[in-house]
Amino acid sequence: MASRRVKIAPSILAADFSRLGEVVRETEAAGADYIHVDVMDGRFVPNLTIGPPVVAAIRSHTSLPLDVHVMTVEPERLVGDLVRAGGDIITVHWEAAAHLRRTVHLIKELGARAGVAINPATPAAMLVKALPDLDRVICLTVNPGYAGQSLIPSVLPKVRQLRSLIDHGGCAAELEVDGGLRVDNAASLVQHGGDVLVAGAAAYAEGKSVAERIAALRAAIDGASVA
Ligand code: ZN
Secondary structure, three states, X not given: OOOXXXXXXXXXXXOOHHHHXXXXXXXXXXXXXOEEEEEXXXXXXXXXXXXXXXXXXXXXXXXXXXXXXXXXXXXXXOHHHHXXXXXXXXXXXXXXXXXXXXXXXXXXXXXXXXXXXXOOOOOHHHHOOOHHHOOXXXXXXXXXXXXXXXXXXXXXXXXXXXXXXXXXXXXXXXXEEEOOOOOOOHHHHHHOOOOEEEEOHHHHOOOOOHHHHHHHHHHHHHOOOOO
């Protein structure tokens, strides 16, 4: 059995936007721990998604913490609006933040928790200096941009490396794994050290309710044996 409580963060990007408020309420009722919100600018990643007004709309439908993953160039320009819209955790990309330390401190000064995300090609070691300041680390297990991609297995050793850096660095950051989660790989992500699993299609694909999908993920997570 997993010895730590692993959390589930459904990514609203994979949901039906035409009934966003309803889906957010269903997701909270289904036992999700966070609502993960993917903000994309069409520059840092090819896709263009949502910004602060939609974050505010989501905020009005849930009391769950909003876990905002900022995939934009110059993220420092957006973090204030995202916190004011109701973001609780604001995570920016290492690859996009020219002044990472300054941006992390800005997020904290605004009253939110701060995180840094790294793409599949970015080594874990790049985060060593930043770790003591962080509340969250996101390890991308797909190249960011679109929901519904398959997990890149060669990134899994990096999840374990990040787990070790966090634990041995006396850092309290939660390690979130983002991309390609399925019921049949959830246990492996827990065993590699994930604290929070982002669920896109795994929460919102058609054919089953979000409650059924989160229950299946929870069962897979709870059944994971952790050394
Ligand atoms: Zn994300």
